[in-house]
Amino acid sequence: MAQVPPFYCLQQLVYHTNDQCPQAQDIPLTNQLAGTGEKVACLCCHHLNKAQQKKKVGYNVLRRFTSWKNRLT
Numbered sequence: 001m002a003q004v005p006p007f008y009c010l011q012q013l014v015y016h017t018n019d020q021c022p023q024a025q026d027i028p029l030t031n032q033l034a035g036t037g038e039k040v041a042c043l044c045c046h047h048l049n050k051a052q053q054k055k056k057v058g059y060n061v062l063r064r065f066t067s068w069k070n071r072l073t
C-alpha cells in the first residue's frame with residue numbers, strides 16, 4: 001500500500017510506481033518486471049504517490065507540533 005520501485009509488464013504501455021494502482025494490480029506477479037522498461041509513467045500511480053506524500057507531510061507537521069508542546073511542559 002505504498003510507493004514502490006518502478007515495475008512494468010510487456011502487455012502495458014506504462015510503468016507503475018504504486019502497488020495500489022488498479023492497473024498495476026491487474027499484472028500477475030509473474031509478469032512484473034523491475035524498472036521502467038523505457039515506458040511512460042502511469043498517471044494513476046503518479047496521483048496515488050502525490051496523495052500519499054501529502055498525507056505523510058501532514059503527519060510530520062503533527063509530530064513537530066507534539067514535540068514542541070512536550071518541550072514546553
Ligand SMILES: [Zn+2]
Pocket residue numbers: 015016017018021022023024042043044045046
Ligand atoms: Zn499505475
